[in-house]
Amino acid sequence: MMDDASKSLVSHKIKTADEIAKLIGARPRAKKVVMCHGTFDIVHPGHVRHLLYAKSKGDLLVASLTADAHIAKANFRPFVPQELRAFNLAALEVVDFVVIDHLPTPIENIKVIKPDYFAKGYEYVKGGLPPRTADEKTAVESYGGEILFTPGDIVYSSSHIIETEPPAIATEKLLSLLQAEKLSFDSLKEAAGKLKDIRVHVIGDTIVDSYTHTVLIGGMTKTPTMSVRFENRKDFVGGAGIVAKHLRAAGAKVTYSTVLGNDKLAEFALDDLKEAGVECVPIIDPTRPTTNKNAIIAGGYNLLKVDTLDNRSISERVVETLKSQVEETPADIVVFSDFRHGMFNRDTIPGLTAAIPKDAFRVADSQVASRWGNILEFQGFDLITPNEREARFALGDQDSVVRPLGLELYKQAHCKTLILKLGERGLMTFRSIPEEEQDVRAFFAVDTFAERIVDAVGSGDALLAYAALSLFSTGSSVIASVLGSLAAAVECEHEGNVPVRPKDVIDKLERFERFANYA
Structure with missing residues (x-):
């Protein structure tokens, strides 16, 4: 070491x-x-x-x-x-x-x-x-x-x-990065304890993620139809809702603006968010369902996913209500959490962005790689956190290797910090460097800290929450990237959307600190 x-x-x-x-x-x-x-x-x-x-x-x-x-x-x-x-x-x-x-x-x-x-x-x-x-x-x-x-x-x-x-050298690479930035494990722990009472306003699409567990009991002989026996169903608040819950679990004071249907899943989501301590100010639209994504699981394998949703754009009335909420809600950080289920599109984003209070720290995540949407529609933000596929989708680039791909997205987004999520490869961060600090690296990589992946869905939401809070509170993109990556690793090790607490992040960090100090 x-x-x-x-x-x-x-x-x-x-x-x-x-x-x-x-x-x-x-x-x-x-x-x-x-x-x-x-x-x-x-x-x-x-x-x-x-x-x-x-x-x-x-x-x-x-x-x-x-x-x-x-x-x-x-x-x-x-x-x-x-x-x-x-x-x-x-x-x-x-x-x-x-x-x-x-x-x-x-x-x-x-x-x-x-x-x-x-x-x-x-x-x-x-x-x-x-x-x-x-x-x-x-x-x-x-x-x-x-x-x-x-x-x-x-x-x-x-x-x-x-x-x-690939050799397992995540700990060595972390040590090298921390030393180059004059940081330590204590710096990271101290930062994880400074996330309380930050006012955050989250605006985004609520998704109820369902896991329907079944047992395979056979298949029909005349048609290719699987036969399964229902065992249980678990529902979790996901999408922008879990971003709000991660932020609240980290200690932030969270207000959450979203659009829900007039149905039982909306009631479930509101009760769940209230229990988590999130102040939700929903807009109920009876013409659309609350978005639900139901994974049918048998023997640990996903057989099928059934989505109930309506991706058409929200009405002008709803847009105006959201803009008023963005303008009037006191917030240190404003997070646009876009899953492209109607709230965000090329018509609504400019107005919603303009409504953000002048001094607020602006964060955007647009998980839209499988739908029509573009992270580049969020211009001039303090932090954006797309994954590699979303970056390629935004730039129309399937050929470039990751570093020039991320650099081009960073330039076109005119953002201050870009954390490019790379799945099992970790992440790569791009940042602006003051002229007087040209010896500081404009980009760096952090390997994944996940040791046992149970369910990778939702890990990016945990990363977004902890990266946004720590970048706002410390100003360090290195601390933000490491704490965000640790939070993502914790989330990967649970089924469904489970809010990540600072203690979970610190426990994971201390495990890697022990690896570093084994000698």
């Missing part, structure tokens, strides 16, 4: 190109310098052989690695963040210096460091010299250096290793 003690043993090796140039001196040198460059996402035997061969050709070995911002050759890359990759290389005895290259190619750092030899792997020369390698060769030879190629008898692929079975 990269605690402060172990980091201090190797941190002296991690330098800038200018620092290395000053330490090794100008050419000609008494000691020959060899430089390697690569991603080094996972340091595998092929990398070790490459580095050992390179070091054998000189006295000092400089390992240069590509910064995260310039890695786009595969999805969800890099798997290991740049600070941790630098630490891994610096921990190798064969490596004398490590530099994180913040430019797209190593050309400029080659010109600064001026290594006597620049070592490339065999795969870069097999079948002809690629254009980038030719450019590197020109740069090295411009001052009298040489390019050399290491033997290629064994070739490994970091991407192949990661795709086959």
Whole structure:
């Protein structure tokens, strides 16, 4: 684990190109310098052989690695963040210096460091010299250096290793991120305890999620019809309703504006929200049903889902009532929780957005990937939390890898913080950086903390609630992303929509803290 003690043993090796140039001196040198460059996402035997061969050709070995911002050759890359990759290389005895290259190619750092030899792997020369390698060769030879190629008898692929079975390094990556941001586990615990009494107004679609449990007793011989025996049915308030309940469970004072039908499910939802401590101000529309999504389950498998809903747009009268509620409800945070069941569309969103009080912190989540809707309709918000599919839907982009995809969505949404949910891969956060803090990373990844997935539905709602509260209270997108991810992991480990409490989040965090401190 990269605690402060172990980091201090190797941190002296991690330098800038200018620092290395000053330490090794100008050419000609008494000691020959060899430089390697690569991603080094996972340091595998092929990398070790490459580095050992390179070091054998000189006295000092400089390992240069590509910064995260310039890695786009595969999805969800890099798997290991740049600070941790630098630490891994610096921990190798064969490596004398490590530099994180913040430019797209190593050309400029080659010109600064001026290594006597620049070592490339065999795969870069097999079948002809690629254009980038030719450019590197020109740069090295411009001052009298040489390019050399290491033997290629064994070739490994970091991407192949990661795709086959990603290493479980969530704790190490979390430690690296916290250290880079000068945060700690105590910082996260303290933040989780500061979510009380924040005034939040949630506006969104209520969904009653039902789980009908059955037992399979056979199938008909003449038609493909399953026969099941009913056992029980459980109903949970979901959609924007569970967002409101998560916020209330975290300690916020929650007002909830929604549209319901005039039916028993509406009564159930109102009673459930009242019991949870949420102040609900519903608009009853007798022309539509309360949205219900009923999963038919047999032997732990979902056989079928029956949806009862009406996705047509709410009336102008209802829109005006909602706008008045948004304008008149005192709130520190306003959350638009859009499931595209009639409340939010291209006609209603501009007016509802304009009604948000001027000083309120604005949050939007639009879970619309399977319907006609677009997270980009929520412009200029403080926080948005789409998943990868919703991002691709919004941009009409099925090809880009995740980082450039998220960056483009971040730019087009004109938001301050974007948390891109990646399911079992965790999340990637994009944020605005003040000019005076250009050394702070504009994006970062957090791996999932889920250890036992029972029901992943609703995890994004827990993330939204805790990320919004912690980002508002601390101003830290790192704290918001980590606490949001922890809350999502807790929600994943229960069937149905169960409100996540700060104690649940802290318990999960302390479990990973024990992993980090096991040594």
